[in-house]
Amino acid sequence: MRVELVKRPEMSRTMMLVSPLIAVGLTVVVAAAVFAVQGFDPLQGLWLFFLEPLTSLWGLEQLITKATPLVIVALGLSVCYLSNNWNIGAEGQLTIGAIVGSIPPVLFPHFVSPLVLPLMLILAAAGGAAYASVPALLKTRFGTNEILTSLMLVYCSTLFLDWLVRGPWRSPQGYNFPITIDFNESAILNPWSIGGVYVNLSAFVALALVAILAVVMRSTLKGFEIRVLGQSPRAGAFAGFSHRRMTLFAFALSGAFAGLAGMMVVMAEIQKLQPVISPGYGFTAIIVAFLGRLNPVGILVAGLVIASSYLGGEAIQTSLQMSSKVATLIQGVLLFFVLACDTLILYRVRLVGGPSRETARA
Amino acid sequence: MLEAFILTVITASTPLLLAAIGELVVERSGVLNLGVEGMMVMGAVAGFAVTNVTGSPLLGILGGLVAGAAVSLLFGFVTLTLVANQVASGLALTLFGLGLSGLIGEAYVGTPGLRLPALDLPGLTDLPVVGRILFGQDVLVYVSFALVAAVSWFLFRTRAGLVLRAIGDNHGSAHALGYSVVGVRYLAVMFGGACAGLGGAYLSVAYTPQWVENMSAGRGWIALALVVFSSWLPGRLVIGAYLFGAVSILNLHAQALGIGIPSQFLTMLPYLATIVVLVAISGNRRATAFNTPACLGKSFVPDR
Numbered sequence: 001m002r003v004e005l006v007k008r009p010e011m012s013r014t015m016m017l018v019s020p021l022i023a024v025g026l027t028v029v030v031a032a033a034v035f036a037v038q039g040f041d042p043l044q045g046l047w048l049f050f051l052e053p054l055t056s057l058w059g060l061e062q063l064i065t066k067a068t069p070l071v072i073v074a075l076g077l078s079v080c081y082l083s084n085n086w087n088i089g090a091e092g093q094l095t096i097g098a099i100v101g102s103i104p105p106v107l108f109p110h111f112v113s114p115l116v117l118p119l120m121l122i123l124a125a126a127g128g129a130a131y132a133s134v135p136a137l138l139k140t141r142f143g144t145n146e147i148l149t150s151l152m153l154v155y156c157s158t159l160f161l162d163w164l165v166r167g168p169w170r171s172p173q174g175y176n177f178p179i180t181i182d183f184n185e186s187a188i189l190n191p192w193s194i195g196g197v198y199v200n201l202s203a204f205v206a207l208a209l210v211a212i213l214a215v216v217m218r219s220t221l222k223g224f225e226i227r228v229l230g231q232s233p234r235a236g237a238f239a240g241f242s243h244r245r246m247t248l249f250a251f252a253l254s255g256a257f258a259g260l261a262g263m264m265v266v267m268a269e270i271q272k273l274q275p276v277i278s279p280g281y282g283f284t285a286i287i288v289a290f291l292g293r294l295n296p297v298g299i300l301v302a303g304l305v306i307a308s309s310y311l312g313g314e315a316i317q318t319s320l321q322m323s324s325k326v327a328t329l330i331q332g333v334l335l336f337f338v339l340a341c342d343t344l345i346l347y348r349v350r351l352v353g354g355p356s357r358e359t360a361r362a
Numbered sequence: 363m364l365e366a367f368i369l370t371v372i373t374a375s376t377p378l379l380l381a382a383i384g385e386l387v388v389e390r391s392g393v394l395n396l397g398v399e400g401m402m403v404m405g406a407v408a409g410f411a412v413t414n415v416t417g418s419p420l421l422g423i424l425g426g427l428v429a430g431a432a433v434s435l436l437f438g439f440v441t442l443t444l445v446a447n448q449v450a451s452g453l454a455l456t457l458f459g460l461g462l463s464g465l466i467g468e469a470y471v472g473t474p475g476l477r478l479p480a481l482d483l484p485g486l487t488d489l490p491v492v493g494r495i496l497f498g499q500d501v502l503v504y505v506s507f508a509l510v511a512a513v514s515w516f517l518f519r520t521r522a523g524l525v526l527r528a529i530g531d532n533h534g535s536a537h538a539l540g541y542s543v544v545g546v547r548y549l550a551v552m553f554g555g556a557c558a559g560l561g562g563a564y565l566s567v568a569y570t571p572q573w574v575e576n577m578s579a580g581r582g583w584i585a586l587a588l589v590v591f592s593s594w595l596p597g598r599l600v601i602g603a604y605l606f607g608a609v610s611i612l613n614l615h616a617q618a619l620g621i622g623i624p625s626q627f628l629t630m631l632p633y634l635a636t637i638v639v640l641v642a643i644s645g646n647r648r649a650t651a652f653n654t655p656a657c658l659g660k661s662f663v664p665d666r
């Protein structure tokens with residue numbers, strides 16, 4: 001039995017909507033199998049992993065909190081991927097953004113003003129964009145592979161943060177823990193209560209960015225330029241679009257988004273710097289971007305789906321004492337299925353009996 | 363002192379060389395598998411688990427090899443049969459491997475492992491200076507060099523190697539000539555997975571006999587960079603891997619050498635070195651353009 005692909009005359013619109021659903025469905029099946037293999041009731045595992053976290057107000061707050069950075073980072077990455085630039089280093093841009101944005105509260109703790117928050121956000125976006133520009137410049141200038149350079153910079157950024165919080169930025173009142181001083185109150189993002197649910201401003205920033213990007217990608221020249229250059233650099237060149245400038249733009253934009261997301265996580269949740277500030281948001285956002293098929297609204301939905309897998313991982317860790325690595329595993333499986341199911345959009349899949357095409361024909 | 367330095371360089375370089383030589387074959391066939399890190403970490407956990415269960419480090423290494431090849435099939439199916447995007451599928455493989463290895467390895471955290479014994483040839487190993495370095499390594503060190511030689515011979519001296527390179531350079535023409543593009547690529551991807559698995563098993567069975575989550579620690583990515591560094595030539599891969607092995611263990615010897623740089627910056631060195639090397643290599647178009655497989659990363663669908 002072989003799998004054979006038959007090209008469809010045009011992209012299947014039904015499959016564009018159905019294929020992510022198939023992917024999610026298959027992932028649920030695999031997840032059930034994982035729970036069963038580990039000796040747990042698969043239905044109970046699925047309930048605890050996928051649904052139980054959503055049954056409480058606290059769970060919903062957590063869902064929004066976790067989805068926010070994922071959505072913001074993935075939005076930036078989607079612009080990169082659409083323009084055929086492979087930024088894999090959002091985790092590093094997020095980290096550097098948070099470091100640069102934390103300069104005011106860490107180095108100038110007595111600077112208390114309503115200006116502090118916006119200043120921190122601007123610095124974070126600039127820091128993330130600058131860090132992302134390194135692989136972009138190396139790509140445009142030397143033709144260096146941006147996948148590897150952006151990824152290598154992730155390791156450098158987390159080591160740099162580690163050095164900062166253990167060295168020059170360590171709080172003297174921190175009992176020797178590797179943390180900076182607590183941010184002063186004007187550098188902290190407090191949540192708003194909406195009908196008893198506490199939501200951070202960052203969630204609304206994420207929504208606004210979704211809306212802006214949806215409009216930009218659909219109905220502006222810039223969006224057209226991004227897509228044309230991504231699909232066919234030659235056609236883009238004939239239209240007068242510059243491939244180099246697009247690479248720099250896409251990297252800087254995604255770096256700025258990642259920096260913003262990192263800063264907002266720090267100012268809202270951790271309120272100081274420590275060796276680890278992100279549970280891999282920058283990497284998981286890659287899945288979110290693909291699961292949301294590089295479309296802003298899709299990314300919003302995908303962000304919520306993937307955020308629930310983080311909560312699910314925590315839930316089964318506490319109630320079943322299973323490794324929270326289950327979440328990473330399920331995310332990987334989901335990305336595999338999403339990519340595999342995307343084939344259905346462009347191709348009809350046929351199962352052919354017999355060892356080769358020739359015998360099948362005869 | 364120098365002997366100790368060289369011995370640690372060899373152990374630090376071997377996993378890189380093993381993973382990279384496999385990926386070199388994969389890329390020569392025109393497939394870009396970014397999942398080396400995931401396959402490596404699966405090899406590490408399988409190597410540790412099998413050694414732990416059977417009590418035999420050699421069987422453990424075999425287990426790592428099989429695990430790496432097995433997960434590479436997932437990537438192969440998605441990218442070769444279902445023609446999914448290779449970059450994203452490689453990332454999925456890495457996530458999958460990190461997650462699954464963490465799950466399997468949870469039971470082994472903190473469990474002491476068995477170390478693959480080093481060779482001990484009476485007479486030869488006891489030779490002064492060169493004895494331990496040349497004749498006292500574990501078997502995988504020799505395997506890594508044998509693999510490089512074998513791959514080099516296969517790619518440039520055999521008909522099958524010529525076919526593999528042709529498929530990497532122009533899959534359309536190779537298909538028209540009647541070669542099975544997808545079949546050859548499946549074999550290449552599995553070979554790459556087996557090598558990455560070996561490299562991973564080396565970490566948990568020979569380098570530090572224990573299991574730690576994410577114990578590949580970015581080595582899979584460095585192996586990918588090494589393939590670019592080597593400009594797809596096996597011989598240069600040895601130089602690259604040993605250069606990187608040396609840089610990455612500077613940290614261990616820094617204090618003895620009296621280097622007063624914070625350890626975080628020394629740990630950064632291999633990653634920074636990777637970037638510097640990539641820039642230097644890609645700036646030199648003559649070195650890269652000639653050997654780069656022209657179809658690298660492109661999906662192939664046989665027309666009917």
